[in-house]
Amino acid sequence: MRRRTRAKKNFLLIKLSLTMIILLSLSRVGVMAVTSKVNTVNITLSNGYTLTVFTNKTNVAEILKDNNILVSDDEKVIPSENENITDDNTIKISNKSKQEVEVAKVSESGVESNLEDLLSAYSTITEKIVTEKEDIPYKTVKKDVSDGASSTKNVVIQKGKNGIKEVTYKVKYQNDTEIEKNKVSEKVVKKPTDKIVQVNSDVVTSRSSTTTRDTVSTNNSSSKSSDSGSVVICKVTAYCSCPLCCGKGATGRTASGTRATAGRTVATSSKYSFGTKLLINGKEYIVEDRGGAIQGNRIDIYxxxxxxxxxxxVKYLPVQVEK
Ligand SMILES: [Zn+2]
Structure with a gap:
């Protein structure tokens, strides 16, 4: 029983194969017939000119090649070159838009980014001239009264007031976001008013009068004749606690025993006793240290x-002894 079935099966297989071979050869004839069919294809060029060609090809690139039509980088083809012509037998070549050209360039250069990013990069950048009002901070000026005024307190005789300036900027925006800001010009609308503080500096006068020889330069402007001698321009240098500045075995301790502190400690000659407060260029320091090389009006800031x-x-700065 088994044997017979097998024989029958074999016969069926042979019959099937034969049918398939016949069918296959038939279909091949059919395919050949289609490929050899001559198509009339209209090709529209980017300048608007349309030509009609006869071809047995269906691939767009092949049709273009056969007709010696070159597509340049800034042109696009519909359907694209690796496709086949569609039912309407038309190939259209047109100029790419500027954006398409740029996108193509970027993708060629291998930069990976999505189209949205690329398009946003080409969104227009706007430029604006912007004028802003800004404050000009006032200065504090100390006016010395050395006419033996009895008051020892500092008195504000004129309040300071900020000035105003108009600053013009050139600002670049992209999608309403500021991306660049450059100052173009500046105009003072209102000058600031100095804050004037009247100080009693009888002490300064008496001290500095004995040391005129060491004074590098005095504030001797004629309009401030009463000031001359009270504010002394000193040669100011700076030092730290390193061996270069203080020699081997430097401890960071000052000659007066305090810990040397930046922004407070200064070294002077013995002309100023320890604890003397000095206004150097308007900042307060305390004489806490001594230095062998420091003579006269030289001051060393820690x-x-x-x-x-x-x-x-090395700076030449106005120095004033504070009471
Ligand atoms: Zn040092």
Missing amino acids: MNSHSSALAFG
């Missing part, structure tokens, strides 16, 4: 690092 001391260099 700083945290040697580099900042070096950076300070």
Whole structure:
């Protein structure tokens, strides 16, 4: 029983294969017939000119090649070159828009980004001229009264007032976001009013009068004749607690026993006793240290690092003894 079935099966298989071969050869004839069919294809060029060609090809690139039509980088083809022509037998070549050209360039350069990013990069950048009002901070000026005024307190004789300036900027925006701001010009609308403080500096006068020889330069403007002698221009340098500044075994302790502190400690000659408050360029310091090389009106300001001391260099600054 088994044998017979097998024989029958074999016969069926042979019959099937034969049918398939016949069918296959038939279909191949059919395919060949289609490919050899001549198509009339209209090709519209980017300049609007349309030509009609006869071809047995269906691939767009092949049809264009056969007709010696070159598509340049800034042109696009519909359907695209790797496709086949569609039922309406038309190939349209047109100019790419500027954006399409840029996108193509970027994708060629291998930059991976989505189209949205690319398009936003080409969104227009707007430029505006913007004028803003800004404050000009007032200065505090100390006016010395050395005419033996009895008051020892500092008195504000004129209140300070900020000035105003108009600053013009050129601002670049992209999608309403500020991306660049450059100052173009500046105009003072209102000058600031100095804050004037009247100070009693009889002490300063008496001290500095004995040291005129050491004074590098005095504030001797004729209009401030009463000031001359009270504010002394001193040669100011800076130092730190390193061996270079203070020699081997530097401890950070000052000659007066305090811990040297930046922004407070200064070293002077013995002309100023420890604890004397000095206004150097308007900032208050305390005489806490001495230095062998410091003579007369030389002042050394303590700083945290040697580099900042070096950076300070040598300055000639107005120095005033505070009561
Ligand atoms: Zn140092």
